[in-house]
Amino acid sequence: MSEDGARTGPNGRVIGGRYRLIERIGSGGMGTVWRAADELVGREVAVKQPRLPGDPEDAAHQRAANRLYREARAAARVEHPAAVAIHDVVVEDTLPWIVMELVRGESLHELLRRGPLEATEAARIGLAVLGALRAAHAVGIVHRDVKPANVLLGPPPLSNALKRGNPHRRVVLTDFGIAHIQGEESLTASGEFVGSLEFIAPERMSGRGAGPASDLWSLGVLLYAAVEGWSPFRRTTLESTLAAILAADPPEPKQAGPLGPLLLRLLVKDPDRRPGADEVGAVLEAVVEGWPVPVPSGGPAGEESQDASGLREFAEDSGTVRLRSEAAAREADEPAPEPTSEATEGTSGAEVTGPPTASGSQRRSWLLRPVPVAVLGVLLVAGTWFTTSSFLVDNDDGKVMNPVYTAPLAPASTPSPTDLTWTGHREEKLGAVLSVPSRYELLHRQGSPTDQPRLVIYEGDRISVRLTRWDKVSGPVRSQAGLHSSYWKLTDDRAATQYNDTGFQGYDAVLADTAYEDGDVPTRVMELFVKTDDGRLYALRVTMPKGTAREKEGTAVFKGARDRLEIE
Template identity: 60%
Template sequence: MSERGDRLIGGRYRLAARIGSGGMGTVWRAWDELVGREVAVKQPRLPGDPEDDAHQRAANRLYREARAAARVDHPAAVAIHDVVVEDGLPWIVMELIRGESLDDILRRGPLKPADTARIGFAVVGALHAAHSAGIVHRDVKPANVLLGPPPLSTSLERGDPHGRVVLTDFGIAHIQGEESLTASGEFVGSLEFIAPERMAGQGAGPASDLWSLGVLLYAAVEGWSPFRRATVESTLAAILSDEPPEPGQAGDLGPLITQLLAKDPERRPDAAKSAAVLEAVAEGWTVPVVTDTPRECQPPSASREFAGYTETVRSGPPSSVTARSETAGPPPAEPMPSPTEPDHRSGRRRRPSLRLFAASVAGAVLLTGGIWLGISFRGGDPRAEAQSRGDASPSASASASPSSPTVNGWTIHTEKDMDAILSVPAGTPLLDRNDSGADHRNPSRTVIYGDETVQLRLTREEAVPTPINNWADEVTLSHTDDWADTLSSPTTFNGYTAMELDTEYGVKEEKFRVMQLLIVTDANEYYHLRVDMPKGTKDEKRGTSMFKGAIERLKVGKSMVGQVTLGSRP
């Protein structure tokens, strides 16, 4: 089906344009011809043959998603209008929320405590309504929180850039009292937001959702997720064993976040107590003190659900998306890996001991030796606060060329020979410009900005392996270092196919990090953006800020660059 279509679903919902997709389906903007309004329609994408058990479980799960969401009556919970059976599968019709996800917003930098509290207050209200209806969401994360535009009066009075906050995607919600629809051992969730009791095989209860809310609040105010690590295995170990650093930018939200991230679910504040703190911080009131006195928790469900709408992270060989339990026992806490000086290679090589470590962690998580399906989390990086302010300038300084304007702290370089516009923090010097020439087998053009410590490079390739997964494998399998681990995330860039890679590697005692974005335009133009930096130093924060800021401002391809050159400012 094309990006724009006119297919009629259920005799009344005419599909207009695709607005999102995930592992289990595509979301369309559609027009309800019966009542004359725009709606969102979720088209299912299910694995296997319709007669297979897995396919039937997934279809049942979609029915259950609609029932679960429809039972939650709260302004911050997405409203379900209808469920239409088409081609033997349930298409879910829901309200169309105009705006952007919290995940998109956090890409531009962290939020103030009051703004975070306002969002958290809405989310915890939706969770409380769900828990009261016997429903556990089980996938609370920034990507599932949508923020719509505010009414004009609200925007003018409070300077608030967003209005309604909506918790979406009850697709893996567990409805208490219903039979589990998944096979034994199946599990789903966005890894870094999953509570430790779920990792230990105890299932999900209301307190598990509140843990996920705590991680969300932490990421919102600090700009990075406290348990995210370079590999699936080390992330699992961090959730089970590591205490997160004290939030430094949370203000009055700090104590609540710390309490929500208690390993013992009985010591976490419930939804009502959390809501009281969040409302007080949002409104500037005196913040109530919440003690960690053990409370009586609702027993968690023991079921595990089928895969949901998440991006898949690969840790290991290119085809690897699962971790299988081989041994049991609690794993040792592994410190977050940390790589490096700028290195102009890219790639991945596994630590020799990593497979055994993965087995021990998976054994602790899945006590019965089940298989993890659809484990995923965003392969991004801690977002530096400077990213949103545009002040991530390197230590070295250089004057911008008169032909390279500087806007909001970023100098805009038009790379005509590459059909690209690349922005770098003001003062970042040009280190190298290279054209491999037509005599080479795979000619390419490269430009590098930075200093001895952090380097940003953009390459236009004339020929790369296809599809993009093969290209990603090529650039992440060339390491000859002591060890290397890579996270890869399929994504899009201005509508183009893209892949984001985040590699940490070691050379002797030194550790480094390289972040990369691969882009394939509609005209089959190939662009490779990367930043090399040392790991575990202040320069890593500067490098990640430079990478994210460069992506936000990057223009590539003859079509896009031509429009900018002839028309508006880049």
């Protein structure tokens, strides 16, 4: 490990006294990757420059630095032709710059922008990725971020090219930056997840940790996206993507051919019921070679044991987002990103082709504001509330294209809560009457008996009132309240919720009061959960900025809406 300081030369900055930076070839939430010249041995390499949030004294900054240190140590222990080779770690200003082999080519994510792959080619790529994962698992390392952006496709190895003109490109799995070394204490704080959301296994989302089966789940999502052209769990909002992972079954693949049964078995929610690496490898090899696919050793995938009925609010509220081809982009008058000629790290934090079309009201409110892309790359570390937020993408400079709302939290004059006048709205599809301040406007309404859940949102000035109904949930109301309130912990690991068991119109109920930070904005959420005798669950939620004049109004709105709520 080099410890030399950096210096600036006429041809660019030199790192560690030997690696001269030439050009940037990738950028994302966790860092920038440079093509560099190793002046000591005369070869080109890739150098990953860290990009960390906050002040160096901050706990979040230090956790991110620890992850980068661990990336180099973890990746260096993995020896496999499909695993990127780490050459050196250079410490600059207490942060590690990671020097690795330069893989010329493009990422699988970039390739899939031009359309899906044939099953045989997807299986070949999957077999190489599986080999790298098995090598990692053999030394106690779980990758935890297997996704198309972290799979690089380089030129074919010379030995392969000389064999009967084999044209197959080399496959390389990169970015062990969030790898977990089994047996070591986790460096992430409680409630903090890292990874790319739609590829994260459900057991990690529910707090059960990651194991080799989690990487196989991610491989299954990757292969599904490769053959179908779209991810089975990606939705247009963060919260709906999370819920789809936890609660939704993936649609049966239409273009996977012999890979189809394997994909569905890899995406079973229970990690103990997924096929093991040996079985996955046997099926992938059979598809590549054109052999009969082996019969599964386990039974068919059944219902998962996890009760995520309360998450149907988010699982079905938005359609899946498909990977777009260049032709489709041209039809929409939106140019598709040009594939890079050189790549070495899948550093993009969000793999989306553009923000979704807003439904409901055409105006963008603070409730519907974009989510910073860094949140996607490190997955909810900085904290942004899971609501109907639009995705946000990086431009080529790694900058956020649409800034987060930064206007003052409250206007100069704020109406007194005692001046509120109320209007009752009969929500037929919810079977309830919801009363809100008369000046509050309808923002969004959705749901039916076949489209769960049913919900309605009204909004004032930075205060929102939301009523949601699920037709059937299992478990006590307190467990449902805890399930929903756990989202705040995903958003902000310092979020605190207070619960109070109560009753409402003769039904069991729970009050929940949560304080958390939405980015840099202190936020308070007050909720009432009511479960009826026939299994319906109602949730009344009022969201407000904390520590401002609006908080006083928000608390009055919650109490008024609660006292006036009528459930049929």
